[in-house]
Amino acid sequence: MGFSLNLTEFKNIFEELKKEYTVYAPKLFKNKGTYSDTNMVRYDEIHDIEDIEFDQKSHYSPKEVILPITQTLFYFTEDEVIEPKFNDKKILIFLRSCDIHAVKRLDEIYLKNGGEDYYYRRLREKVKFVLMQCEKSFENCFCVSMNTNETKDYSLFIKRKGDILFIEVKEEEFLSYLHNGKSEEVSPSFIEKNEVTANVPKDLDISIFKSPIWEEYASRCIACGRCNTVCGTCGCFTMQDIFYKDNVNTGERRRVWASCQVDGFTTMAGGHEFRKDKGDRMRFKVMHKIYDFNKRFGYHMCVGCGRCDDACPEYISFSNCVNKLNKVVKGEI
Known part of the structure; x- marks a missing residue:
């Protein structure tokens, strides 16, 4: 109506x-x-x-x-x-x-x-x-x-x-x-064409992990995490326990946004950290958006808003990366 x-x-x-x-x-x-x-x-x-x-x-x-940037889950006392x-x-x-x-x-x-x-x-x-x-x-x-x-x-x-x-x-x-x-009579009209296109490879698999395409991002990415913070589908978080100065046995537990692109995201107990290389982090993000999520839920995680491209200070384009992957899968590069 x-x-x-x-x-x-x-x-x-x-x-x-x-x-x-x-x-x-x-x-x-x-x-x-x-x-x-x-x-x-x-x-x-x-x-x-x-x-x-x-x-x-x-x-x-x-x-x-x-999904607030920082969210207090509970307060605790002794x-x-x-x-x-x-x-x-x-x-x-x-x-x-x-x-x-x-x-x-x-x-x-x-x-x-x-x-x-x-x-x-x-x-x-x-x-x-x-x-x-x-x-x-x-x-x-x-x-x-x-x-x-x-x-x-x-x-x-x-x-x-x-x-x-x-x-x-x-x-x-x-x-x-x-x-x-x-x-x-009111109804929305929707965009039918973008100036930018992303051709997601149909036969993508984990063999693409070994492609030299990721080496480019190892040198370009500065691990600022801006692509994650502006993305509408990134939902990773970390936990922080805040202890109050007046009584160190009281405080609060917060859930805070995290980014798979920044240093320390994969740090484990004992100080071990995997995906130290920024190209590996880019690979992880891209494959999650157009491969892993799709295998589990039947459609791609990325929605094509383009905010990651807008925000990146190094002008790294997600859509360009997807198109390069498509060419690699087809054997064109």
Whole structure:
């Protein structure tokens, strides 16, 4: 069911929504970019529809809403463990098709890959998706190649044209908010072509581990981990026990994002560390995204958002790497 409203009407609806939902969306932060006088778009809590950045791709994915960068799991004292207070308010996230697919990948890892992750599930089950339409393919995107350019997994679709908003409602609970809207035929249109393509090899296997292709990344990669932090499907974490200065027997246990590309990720007891070579780390990441995950779940982990290419200070391109792998498998290089 579709509706159209003017900006003032939607702002009134937005205020009502905020009573029941915490709303997250891509937001423009001026002069907060990597370089001087550049801006950054990242996810933040939104209090007004005017705060939402519809026209630019966010530099970071929305995963930090349901998988926080740092998350206190519990507090401990000498004789008890205490869970932190949990905000049970529901969540609305404005996101694009590729990012909805990225959340599906995280769901596979945290909810369907053995036992459910309790901390992930209790956040995830509160979330509803608001689809944002891509008016054009952004730089470095290759979502069409990864079959993530389209989705039906959303509760609302919202498109803004000037001071008019067009809304598709797919869940009945939201109809009550839009009873004053004008009835319209509303549906999203999806990107059908990217400037960048990624040709994932069909006959890829572990024999590619021995290919000299990985040597290039041993010299180029600086192990900063930025590709992992901006990726919507990377979900690795480490545990940290924080001990308080006033009583070293009390503190908290935190779950903190980790990166398979940085030094120390594979350090084991006794100081042994494998994948010290940065090319080996790149191999691990790439093969996990387009080989290992696919063998287990039947589709690729990478969603083609292109954020890793956007973020890399050494201009390493994931899509280019995939295309090189394809040529190696075909015997072209």
